[in-house]
Amino acid sequence: MKYIPTNRIMRLLTISYILLSLLMACSDGELEQGEEAMTEERGVENGERTENEEAALPSGIQKLLSAYPDFWDRADQEALWTQDQTKFVYDDGIPHKSYDSLLNYPDLEDQMSMPYPKGRTYLPLEPNEDPGRVRYEPLFTKMYGATKEAVRKNLVEIRWLPSTLNQSLLISKVNGVAEKLQAISDTLDKLPHLHKYLQKPGGTFNWRKIAGTDRLSMHSFGVTIDINVKYSHYWRWATQKNPLLYQNEIPLEIVEIFEHYGFIWGGKWYHYDTMHFEYRPELL
Numbered sequence: 001m002k003y004i005p006t007n008r009i010m011r012l013l014t015i016s017y018i019l020l021s022l023l024m025a026c027s028d029g030e031l032e033q034g035e036e037a038m039t040e041e042r043g044v045e046n047g048e049r050t051e052n053e054e055a056a057l058p059s060g061i062q063k064l065l066s067a068y069p070d071f072w073d074r075a076d077q078e079a080l081w082t083q084d085q086t087k088f089v090y091d092d093g094i095p096h097k098s099y100d101s102l103l104n105y106p107d108l109e110d111q112m113s114m115p116y117p118k119g120r121t122y123l124p125l126e127p128n129e130d131p132g133r134v135r136y137e138p139l140f141t142k143m144y145g146a147t148k149e150a151v152r153k154n155l156v157e158i159r160w161l162p163s164t165l166n167q168s169l170l171i172s173k174v175n176g177v178a179e180k181l182q183a184i185s186d187t188l189d190k191l192p193h194l195h196k197y198l199q200k201p202g203g204t205f206n207w208r209k210i211a212g213t214d215r216l217s218m219h220s221f222g223v224t225i226d227i228n229v230k231y232s233h234y235w236r237w238a239t240q241k242n243p244l245l246y247q248n249e250i251p252l253e254i255v256e257i258f259e260h261y262g263f264i265w266g267g268k269w270y271h272y273d274t275m276h277f278e279y280r281p282e283l284l
C-alpha cells in the first residue's frame with residue numbers, strides 16, 4: 001500500500017467528520033431541535049411564551065397550567081415546573097396501563113386522560129369510567145402538603161350553610177379552595193329545598209388512605225367535602241348483590257354549583273361515591 005503521511009490522514013478524517021455532521025444536521029430531528037432551541041431563546045428574550053407556543057402544548061398540560069396558575073412557573077412539551085422549580089414530567093412513557101396500574105402507578109398524563117362530563121348528562125357510566133379517580137399523588141402532596149402537619153398549616157375555617165346550620169369546616173386555603181367552598185356554601189344557603197342533602201356533612205379534612213387501598217384519600221389534603229351521608233351512596237357500602245349497580249339521590253342542581261367552582265363529583269364515577277366532592281379544576 002502506498003504510504004500516506006499521518007497529517008494527511010488526519011486532514012481526511014476531519015473533512016469526513018465535517019461532511020457527516022452537515023448531513024446529520026439536515027435530517028428532520030436536528031432541524032426540529034434547532035428550531036426548538038431558537039424558539040426557547042426568543043421566549044427568554046421576550047420574557048414570555050407566545051400564544052402559538054402555548055397552543056402547541058399537549059391539552060392536558062394546558063389544562064393543568066390554567067387550573068393552577070399560582071402553582072406552576074412554566075411548561076414545555078414534556079414537563080411542568082413549579083414556582084420553586086420542581087420538575088413534573090408529564091408522560092412516563094408507559095402505554096396501555098391496566099386499570100389497577102392507572103390507579104396505583106399513574107403519571108400526570110393518565111390523570112388527565114379520562115374526560116369528566118360536566119353538567120347534567122353523564123349516564124350511563126361505562127365499566128371503570130371514573131374521571132378524577134386517577135390521581136398523580138406527588139402533585140397533590142406538593143400543592144397541599146406531604147404530611148398531616150404540613151396540610152394542617154394550610155387549613156382555614158369556613159362556615160357551612162351560614163344562615164341555618166352555620167357549621168365550621170376546615171379547608172385548605174391553597175389555590176383559593178376555602179374561598180371557593182365558602183362561595184358554594186353561600187349559594188347553597190339560599191336554596192332551602194337542597195338543605196337536607198347538605199346537613200351533617202360527612203367530613204372535609206381527614207389524613208387517611210382510601211378504603212381498601214394504599215393511596216392517600218383527597219380528604220388528606222383538605223380540598224374535599226362529603227355531604228350528608230344519609231342521602232348518599234358509596235359502592236363499597238352497597239348492600240345490593242351487585243355493588244356497582246349505580247345509585248344516586250343527590251340532586252344535580254347541587255353538583256352543578258360545585259362544578260362551577262372547580263369541584264368534581266364522585267357520583268360521576270362507575271365506582272360511585274355520591275357524597276364526595278373534590279377540588280379538581282383541571283378536569284372541568
Ligand SMILES: [Zn+2]
Nearest residue numbers: 225226276277
Ligand atoms: Zn369523600
